[in-house]
């Protein structure tokens with residue numbers, strides 16, 4: 001019988017520099033108390049000058065390969081989920097490929113914002129299940145500190161930098177039992193970086209309008225995130241053929257503790273089952289879920305046989321969920 005598709009190895013990397021809420025108090029009119037009570041975030045990591053998304057991705061990938069006991073030349077496909085690529089063209093996956101030394105692999109980016117890791121995971125699953133590829137690398141990597149508007153207190157307190165990676169292949173470890181993905185392109189305006197593409201190419205005007213920074217309608221995103229994640233969680237659990245009480249650990253996209261609390265309440269799962277790292281890293285977009293999964297496995301929070309629910313949400317809008325059995 002063919003083996004299921006799952007996780008051969010996991011790894012992550014976060015930059016050394018820690019930025020606390022107290023530091024943000026000096027940049028914008030905010031307070032540690034406001035940030036902690038409204039979001040659950042205490043600190044985040046900030047990439048060093050010259051440290052780019054592909055550099056974070058490289059370190060996370062090297063850790064995942066070590067965990068999988070594989071070499072860069074064993075990889076067939078590199079997928080990098082990011083909304084902060086090193087440059088608009090070519091893909092960060094190709095830049096990673098050169099740094100990693102994996103000339104035999106195909107490489108491309110996945111653009112699904114904060115949901116990107118899960119979208120990449122589902123793509124990897126298809127390539128492995130079909131027999132097209134044996135080992136697919138999925139990375140979520142972001143340097144959000146370079147697209148955040150450090151004069152906008154409504155967004156700059158929320159985000160951080162980091163990267164996580166997984167090698168997907170034939171294994172019973174982290175077996176993918178069910179997945180669901182969704183998108184709603186009518187809500188593009190709720191969360192976007194408007195400048196730098198063909199709609200608004202870089203110009204003196206676009207820079208003056210701060211169009212190259214992230215813009216967000218936080219209240220609307222909050223509402224859609226709760227609904228989208230709760231519905232996706234429900235559907236993934238149903239498709240896996242298990243009951244909500246059988247879920248051992250929930251690894252959600254880490255945007256805001258209040259969003260996560262509302263999601264698991266709707267899904268009928270107690271907060272004690274949720275793995276959180278948003279307090280230490282903030283929202284790392286595509287990197288959040290995979291870094292959290294790595295930490296949950298490495299800390300022993302997820303054990304063999306456990307049912308794990310991944311649930312994500314992001315700009316687009318995009319959302320998704322998956323049930324794994326570890």
Ligand SMILES: CC(C)(COP(=O)(O)OP(=O)(O)OC[C@H]1O[C@@H](n2cnc3c(N)ncnc32)[C@H](O)[C@@H]1OP(=O)(O)O)[C@@H](O)C(=O)NCCC(=O)NCCS
Nearest residue numbers: 030031034038114153154157218219221222255256313314
């Ligand atoms: C951004 C977010 C934390 C704001 O929390 P909120 O409880 O909705 O707060 P509101 O937007 O209603 O703002 C309340 C007040 O706090 C102020 N405020 C906003 N950011 C602030 C900050 N960093 N410090 C202090 N006050 C702040 C607002 O200006 C507003 O003041 P006003 O009432 O005088 O206008 C919340 O909406 C959120 O998390 N949204 C989802 C964001 C997200 O997850 N995005 C990524 C999705 S992948």
